[in-house]
Amino acid sequence: MQSEHITGLTAHQVEENRLKYGENIITPPPRRPAWKLFLEKFRDPLIIILLIAGVLSVGISCYEYWGLHEGATVFFEPVGIFAAILLATGLAFYFEQKADKEFAILNKVNDDELVQVIREGNPTMVTKREVVYGDIVVITTGMEIPADGQLLEAVSLNIDESTLTGEPMAHKTTVEADFDPDATFPSDHAMRGTKVMEGHGVMRVTAVGDHTENGKVFEAARIDDHIKTPLDEQFDKLGRLITRCAYAVAVAIVIGRVVMYVTSTPFEWMSFMAYLLQTFMIAVTLVVVSVPEGLPMAVTLALAYSMRRMLKTNNLVRKLHACETMGATTVICTDKTGTLTQNQMRVSAMKISDTIPHDLLVEGIAANSTAELDLSGEKPSVIGNPTEGALLLWLHDQGADYRKIRDSLTTIDELPFTTERKYMATAVSNASGRRMLYVKGAPEIVFGMSDDACGTSRAEIDRELLEFQNQGMRTLGFACKPLDDGEDPVKDGKIVANGLTFMGIASISDPIRPDVADAVKDVNNAGINVKIVTGDTPATAREIGRQIGIWTDTDSAEAIITGQEFEALDDEQLLQRVEGLKIIARARPMDKKRLVEALQSKGEVVAVTGDGTNDAPALKAAQVGLSMGDGTSVAKEASDITIIDNSFSSIGKAVMWGRSLYRNIQRFILFQMTVNIVACLIVLCGAFMGMQSPLTVTQMLWVNLIMDTFAAMALASLPPTPSVMHDAPRDRREFIITRPMRRFIIGTGGLFFAVLLAFLYYLKHTDLTSLTQIGHLPIHNDTGLSAYELSVFFTTFVFLQFWNMFNARAFETGRSAFHFKDCEGFVAIAVMILIGQVMIVNVGDELFNVVPLHISDWVIIILSTSSVLWIGELLRWWERRLS
Structure with missing residues (x-):
C-alpha cells in the first residue's frame, strides 16, 4: 500500500474517534492536595505518641493553672511538645515539597510536539496530543512514535524500543515472512514512546493515550501498595516499646503509691482522693517525660540534611524515607542499557x-x-x-x-x-x-x-x-x-x-560505563546483591554481567533465565529460584516487578534502577526506586530517587549515605534515651520519696531544647562514614536499639541518675554557697534547696548530658570523640549549647529560677562533668586496642 493512496480520516471521524477512544494523553497521576500530604506526616507512630503525650500534658497544665492557681509557665511543657511535633512534620513536608519542585523541572513532558498525519487525503501537521485512533501517521527518522499503531509501510525501518523492552534496536517490517518470532512486540507494530533510528514508514493508529502499551505500564506503576520501609518498622517497634514501658511504670506508680497510702495512713476519703489525683498527675508526668519529643525531628533533620547533601552526589531524593532505606538495601535490580552501559554502540x-x-x-x-x-x-x-x-x-x-x-x-x-x-x-x-x-x-x-x-x-x-x-x-x-x-x-x-x-x-x-565495575564491586563488598534485568539477549546480558563482576565461570545455567521461562514459573517455583537468579534476559515490562515482589516476600530490601517506561511498575513496587536523569518521565514519576548523572557509582554513594544516616539516628536515640532514663528515674524516685522534681518546667524546656532540637541538629549533621560500606546490610528485623546501645543507655543513664541523686541528697542536707565548699560542710537534716543549689544542680544535669553528646557522636565509629573533620556543624552547635547555658544561668533569674554562679563554680562543674567524656575516650581507646 502506498501512502499517496491513503486518504486517512475525515474531520468528522477525527472528532468521533476522539470522543470514543479518548485523547492521546497519558493521564498524569492525581496530585494530592498539600494539606493531605501534610496530614500524612502525622501517621508516624512516634508523632502519634507525642500527640497523646501533648494532650495529657495540656490536661495537667490546665489543672495546675486553674486548680492549683500556678503561673502560666505550666503551659510551657505542652507548648514545647506541640512545637516539636509541628517542627518535625513541617520540616519533612517542606523538604519533600522542595524536592518535588526540583523534580518537576527535571521531568518536563511535551505533548505539543508536531507529527505528520494524513487526513482527507492530505498530509497535515498536528500535535502529538491531537492524534486519534485510526489516524494515518507518517514515520520518519529521528521521530518519537506518538501512539501505538500497525505499520502499513516500512522501508529499512529500525526502532529503538529500549524505553519499553530494554532492547535498543528492533527491525520493523510489513513482510510477514521476515517477522521476528522472539520480538516482544509484533514486527509490524510501532509503540508509543519508542524512537525511529533509521528508515521511514506509515502506520495506522490502533491505540492512544492510556490504552497504549506505554500507558498500560504507567497505569500499573500508579498502583501504590504502601510498603513499609525498614525505618517505619523500626519506629513502630520503638514506639510500642516506649508506650508499654511508660504505661507499665505509670501503673506501677499508681499501684505502689496507693498501697503506701493504705498501709501507712489512716484512710479518709477526701484525703485519699486528693492523694490519688496527685498520684495520677505524677504518672501522667512520667508518661510525658518518657516520650522522646526530639526523635521525630531528629529523624526528619537527618533525612533532610542527607537529602540536600545527596543532591551534591547526583542523587535527587524525592521521598525522605528513601535516604535511609537505601542503607538497608540487600538487593539492587538494575536494567542494562543506559545504566550499566553507555547506551552508545x-x-x-x-x-x-x-x-x-x-x-x-x-x-x-x-x-x-x-x-x-x-x-x-x-x-x-x-x-x-x-x-x-x-x-x-x-x-x-x-x-x-x-x-x-x-x-x-x-x-x-x-x-x-x-x-x-x-x-x-x-x-x-x-x-x-x-x-x-x-x-x-x-x-x-x-x-x-x-x-x-x-x-x-x-x-x-x-x-x-x-x-x-x-x-x-x-x-x-x-x-x-x-x-x-x-x-x-x-x-x-x-x-x-x-x-x-x-x-x-x-x-x-554497547560498552559498560567506566565506573560501573568498581561501583558494583563496592556494593557487593557491602553485602548487596546485584541482579540484571534486560530485554537484550542472554549472551549479551551474560557478558555484561561478566564485565561488571556479577557473573563468574562457576555460575550455572540456573543463575540466568529468559523472560518467557520466568513467566512460566509458578509462584512457588519462583520463590525457590529467585535468590539464585543473577540475570533475566529478554525481560518483559512486568517481569521486573514480579521479581521485586518475590524478593520482598523472601525478606529482602529491594532497590530498582531503571530509565524506561517498562521499568516503572518495578520502580513503584520496590522499597526504593532509582530512575536515571535522562530516563522517561514515566520512570522518574514512579521513582523515589533520580540519579542525575545516570552513574551506578552514585547508587553506591546513596547506600553509604543511607547507612551513615541510620547510624546517626541510632546515635541520637542513644543520647535521647539516656536523658529520658535519667528524667524518668528522678520522677519515679520522687514519687515514692515524696520529693518534688528539682528541675522547674522552664528548666526542663531548656533541657528539652538542648537534648531534642540542638542535639538532633548536631548528630544529624554528622558526615557519612565510608567504612560503613565494609559492613553487611543490617537485618531489617533487628531492633534499632542494639545490644551495645542497650548497655550504654542503661549503664550511662543509671550512673547519671545515681550521681545526680547523691548530689541532690548532699545539696538538700547542706547549706552550700560555693562548690569550693564541697567536702568541708557538715551534713544536717533536710534543709531544702536554695536558689543557688538549684542552679548548680540544673547546670550539672545539663553538662552531664552535654559531654555525653560527644560520647554518642563517637559511638561505634572506632574513632575518638575529638575527630572533628567535616563536623563543623556539630562543633558549632556544641559551642552554642555551652554559651546558651552560661547565658541562661547568668541572666535567667526568676524565669528559669536560677541565680548567677561564680567562675570557680563553672570551672568545677565543667571539669568534673567532663569526666564523662574522658571515661568514654578511655573505653574507646581500650576497644580499639583490643580490636
Whole structure:
C-alpha cells in the first residue's frame, strides 16, 4: 500500500474517534492536595505518641493553672511538645515539597510536539496530543512514535524500543515472512514512546493515550501498595516499646503509691482522693517525660540534611524515607542499557587483514553508511543506525573526518541493507576517477561473496565470530573491489560483480560505563546483591554481567533465565529460584516487578534502577526506586530517587549515605534515651520519696531544647562514614536499639541518675554557697534547696548530658570523640549549647529560677562533668586496642 493512496480520516471521524477512544494523553497521576500530604506526616507512630503525650500534658497544665492557681509557665511543657511535633512534620513536608519542585523541572513532558498525519487525503501537521485512533501517521527518522499503531509501510525501518523492552534496536517490517518470532512486540507494530533510528514508514493508529502499551505500564506503576520501609518498622517497634514501658511504670506508680497510702495512713476519703489525683498527675508526668519529643525531628533533620547533601552526589531524593532505606538495601535490580552501559554502540575490535591499506578501510566505512554524527555537542552523538554510527565513531577516534571523505566521493550506485540480503553496498568514484565497490554486512555472507580472503580461512572467521557472539557482540564483515570503467556491480537488487576482497571483521557492542565495575564491586563488598534485568539477549546480558563482576565461570545455567521461562514459573517455583537468579534476559515490562515482589516476600530490601517506561511498575513496587536523569518521565514519576548523572557509582554513594544516616539516628536515640532514663528515674524516685522534681518546667524546656532540637541538629549533621560500606546490610528485623546501645543507655543513664541523686541528697542536707565548699560542710537534716543549689544542680544535669553528646557522636565509629573533620556543624552547635547555658544561668533569674554562679563554680562543674567524656575516650581507646 502506498501512502499517496491513503486518504486517512475525515474531520468528522477525527472528532468521533476522539470522543470514543479518548485523547492521546497519558493521564498524569492525581496530585494530592498539600494539606493531605501534610496530614500524612502525622501517621508516624512516634508523632502519634507525642500527640497523646501533648494532650495529657495540656490536661495537667490546665489543672495546675486553674486548680492549683500556678503561673502560666505550666503551659510551657505542652507548648514545647506541640512545637516539636509541628517542627518535625513541617520540616519533612517542606523538604519533600522542595524536592518535588526540583523534580518537576527535571521531568518536563511535551505533548505539543508536531507529527505528520494524513487526513482527507492530505498530509497535515498536528500535535502529538491531537492524534486519534485510526489516524494515518507518517514515520520518519529521528521521530518519537506518538501512539501505538500497525505499520502499513516500512522501508529499512529500525526502532529503538529500549524505553519499553530494554532492547535498543528492533527491525520493523510489513513482510510477514521476515517477522521476528522472539520480538516482544509484533514486527509490524510501532509503540508509543519508542524512537525511529533509521528508515521511514506509515502506520495506522490502533491505540492512544492510556490504552497504549506505554500507558498500560504507567497505569500499573500508579498502583501504590504502601510498603513499609525498614525505618517505619523500626519506629513502630520503638514506639510500642516506649508506650508499654511508660504505661507499665505509670501503673506501677499508681499501684505502689496507693498501697503506701493504705498501709501507712489512716484512710479518709477526701484525703485519699486528693492523694490519688496527685498520684495520677505524677504518672501522667512520667508518661510525658518518657516520650522522646526530639526523635521525630531528629529523624526528619537527618533525612533532610542527607537529602540536600545527596543532591551534591547526583542523587535527587524525592521521598525522605528513601535516604535511609537505601542503607538497608540487600538487593539492587538494575536494567542494562543506559545504566550499566553507555547506551552508545562502539567498536570493540577491528580485525582487518594486514594486506588491506588503512586508507581503503576508512574510505569504505565513510562511504558505505547511512548514519551521521552530530558533532555540535561536547561529544559526538549518532544520528541513524547505532551499529553504523559505531563505525563512524571509530573513524572519529582515528582522527578521520567522514564528512570530508564523503564529500570527495561521487556515489555511482548503492544497495540498502535488508534483512533478506543481510548486507549493504555502495559504489563510488573519487576525483581521480578511481571507482570502488564497498560491501558491509553479516560476516559469513560477505565472506561467502568474496573470492580473495587475504589468507583468512572460513574456520578462522567462524572461530572469531563465535568468540564475539559468546561475548554478546554484534559483528560486521567488510569487502571491497576496484571497478573497471563501465562495470555495473549491482543488478536486480543484488551484487553481480566478481572478485570481491574480504577485508576483515569488526565487533560492536554497547560498552559498560567506566565506573560501573568498581561501583558494583563496592556494593557487593557491602553485602548487596546485584541482579540484571534486560530485554537484550542472554549472551549479551551474560557478558555484561561478566564485565561488571556479577557473573563468574562457576555460575550455572540456573543463575540466568529468559523472560518467557520466568513467566512460566509458578509462584512457588519462583520463590525457590529467585535468590539464585543473577540475570533475566529478554525481560518483559512486568517481569521486573514480579521479581521485586518475590524478593520482598523472601525478606529482602529491594532497590530498582531503571530509565524506561517498562521499568516503572518495578520502580513503584520496590522499597526504593532509582530512575536515571535522562530516563522517561514515566520512570522518574514512579521513582523515589533520580540519579542525575545516570552513574551506578552514585547508587553506591546513596547506600553509604543511607547507612551513615541510620547510624546517626541510632546515635541520637542513644543520647535521647539516656536523658529520658535519667528524667524518668528522678520522677519515679520522687514519687515514692515524696520529693518534688528539682528541675522547674522552664528548666526542663531548656533541657528539652538542648537534648531534642540542638542535639538532633548536631548528630544529624554528622558526615557519612565510608567504612560503613565494609559492613553487611543490617537485618531489617533487628531492633534499632542494639545490644551495645542497650548497655550504654542503661549503664550511662543509671550512673547519671545515681550521681545526680547523691548530689541532690548532699545539696538538700547542706547549706552550700560555693562548690569550693564541697567536702568541708557538715551534713544536717533536710534543709531544702536554695536558689543557688538549684542552679548548680540544673547546670550539672545539663553538662552531664552535654559531654555525653560527644560520647554518642563517637559511638561505634572506632574513632575518638575529638575527630572533628567535616563536623563543623556539630562543633558549632556544641559551642552554642555551652554559651546558651552560661547565658541562661547568668541572666535567667526568676524565669528559669536560677541565680548567677561564680567562675570557680563553672570551672568545677565543667571539669568534673567532663569526666564523662574522658571515661568514654578511655573505653574507646581500650576497644580499639583490643580490636
